[in-house]
Amino acid sequence: MHSLPVFLRLTGRAVILTGMGEAADAKRRLLERAxxxxxxxxxxxxxxxxxxxxxxxxxxxxxRGVLVNATDRPEHCDFTLPAIVDRDPVLIAIGTGGASAGLAKALRQRLEAMLPARLGALADALAQARGAMKARWPGAADRRRAIDAALAPGGVLDPLRADAADAVPGWLSADGAAATQGTVPIRLLSADPDDLTLRAARLLGEADVVYHHPAVPPAILHRARADAVRIIADAMPDASGEGLTLWLEMAE
Known part of the structure; x- marks a missing residue:
């Protein structure tokens, strides 16, 4: 990872802008929006x-110690400005480290077409439901698993559903979809993370513990949740703890 993506809160804070012309005007508009x-x-x-x-x-x-972005001069940049998909309060930033603004723009346009206009409303609805979620699922792990199941593809709160925000009250009052638990084995056909099946990628994003054979490459493990426990093992564990456990091994 060439850079650490961050979201800066700039409201009321000074930002230096130099230069003139269309490029400066575009950066001014972006800064004013922020x-x-x-x-x-x-x-x-x-x-x-x-x-x-x-x-x-x-x-x-x-x-002077100022962090600088110099347009079209990545060698003089301390940070780069990404292409942005804005579904306030949801922000999606696409960066290439200055390699190709055109590529970042093309990806933004694809995502713009995929993501519902009311995606931000879903985020707001979930924020407003925090108290109700804590009351229904007092344990943090249980709460996370319930949310993961609801937000999964095809789930009641699938973010790609246009009406997902409206489904939050019903989700809180209904039984809801059960989160995957126990130990799930995954045999990897390739060391390339792009070859992961949709199911394997989803489970990696949900797992609490990931047991893996030493041959499983880091590129695959990076697809797991950042806070998931990772344990190197020669064989699948006999028992799993609470939540979802994965066993990863390479296919022979």
Whole structure:
């Protein structure tokens, strides 16, 4: 991973913007949408956008300890600006590390077509339902498994359903879909994570514990939840704990 993706809260905070023309205007609009206070080069700020990619300006700002984005000059960038899919409060950022803005744009357009306009309403509905979810599933692990099951493809709250936000009250009052539990074996046909089946990718995103043979490559393990426990083993465990456990091995 060449960069750490972050979302910066810029409301009321100073951001330096230099350069003129269409590129500067586009960056100004983006910063204004984020609530930033746009200032000039001599002002104090933690980050700066050099919209014309001027090397000398970028170097002066970096010498002051300012984090810089220099348009079309990735070698002078401390951070890059992604293509953005905005379903407020859901934001999806697509970055290529400055390699190809065109590729990031093409991916954004594909995602724009896939994601319902009311995806943000689903996020708001889930935020408002936090208290009700904690009351129904007091245990954090039980709560996470219930949410995972509801948000899974075809689930009652599948994010790709246009009416998913409206289904939240019914989901909380109904029995709902049962989350996968126990130990599930997965035989990997390839070391390439792009060859994972949809089912395997979904289970990796849900598992609490991942037992894996030493031959399973890190690229596959990176697809598991960041907080999932990973245990190297030579064989599938005899018993599993609470929640979902996976056993990963390479096919012979």
């Amino acid at each position: 609530g930033a206070v746009i200032v000039g080069e001599e002002a104090e700020a933690a980050i700066a956008i050099v919209s014309d990619g001027d090397e000398a300006t970028a170097q002066r700002l970096r010498a």
